[in-house]
Amino acid sequence: xxxxxxxxxxxxxxxxxxxxxxxxxxxxxxxxxxxxxxxxxxxxxxxxxxxxxxxxxxxxxxxxxxxxxxxxxxxxxx
Numbered sequence: 001x002x003x004x005x006x007x008x009x010x011x012x013x014x015x016x017x018x019x020x021x022x023x024x025x026x027x028x029x030x031x032x033x034x035x036x037x038x039x040x041x042x043x044x045x046x047x048x049x050x051x052x053x054x055x056x057x058x059x060x061x062x063x064x065x066x067x068x069x070x071x072x073x074x075x076x077x078x
Contacts (some may be wrong), residue, residue: 006048006049006052011052012037013054014053014054014056015057016055016057017034017037017055017058018034018035018036018037018058018059018060019036019037019038019039019057019058019060020036020038020039020060020062021060021061022061023061024061025059025061026060026062027060027062027063028063031058034058037057039053044074
């Protein structure tokens with residue numbers, strides 16, 4: 001795993017990566033072999049983080065039937 005922190009001026013070429021995204025087709029065995037890009041952000045800051053991503057990532061979602069803690073509701077913002 002590699003952790004990167006997005007600071008002003010940061011850009012990341014996600015071409016060839018599988019990137020998790022809401023409402024994308026679910027991950028499948030066919031996605032094996034591509035590196036996985038996970039963006040860790042609050043919904044409020046996600047647009048700014050997404051603006052740092054360049055290229056053509058393959059968008060996928062978590063397959064149905066898996067229970068996660070997300071999405072969480074903010075206690076501060078809508």
